[in-house]
Amino acid sequence: MEFFEEEDEEIKQLMLRISRKEITLCDSCDTFFDYIPQKTTCDECKKTRRRKYEQRPEVKEHIRKRAREYRQRPEVKERRREYRQRPEVKEREYNRKQTPEYKVQQREYQREYYNRPEVKKRRRKQQREHAREYRQRPEVKERRREYEQRPEVKERRRKQQRERYHRLKKLREEE
Ligand SMILES: [Zn+2]
DSSP states (O other), X not given: OHHHHHHHHHHHHHHHHHHTTXXXXXXXXXXXXXXXXXXXXXXHHHXXXXXXXXHSHHHHHHHHHHHHHHHHSHHHHHHHHHHXXXXXXXXXXXXXXXXXXXXXXXXXXXXXXXXXXXHHHHHHHHHHHHHHHHHHSHHHHHHHHHHHHSHHHHHHHHHHHHHHHHHHHHHHXXX
């Protein structure tokens, strides 16, 4: 009986302290914490909740976007540039890049990056444009013309044309 009375007394004390706004009972676990207006969840539960929230894909994307925007601000860019110029930061960065973990991480990131559909599409387009520009250069055009004029190249082309002709002829005959 005494035990229950003791426990009863303790609960009474806690209730009293809650009503006096000295402490609060966490709304998702049985921890008490010092009263702070509007605060209903203990720090641990809050952290857990926050972690879970930040794991959601749409939230992750939102955070990434905001971080990107932040880094694009001129004053932030300038601050980061200055920071990176510091000798101790440069050295730390250099050492970090020498670690095997960093290299593995970097390779994985690149693989993931280059496999993104939008990146693949962009790269293919760039490659096509480069090839076009390259072919348009006067010296490349000139080289190509010279190449086409070589006897062995001319002969090969004629041979291919002959073969194509015979193939087509054969196809027509079969029809
Ligand atoms: Zn809690």
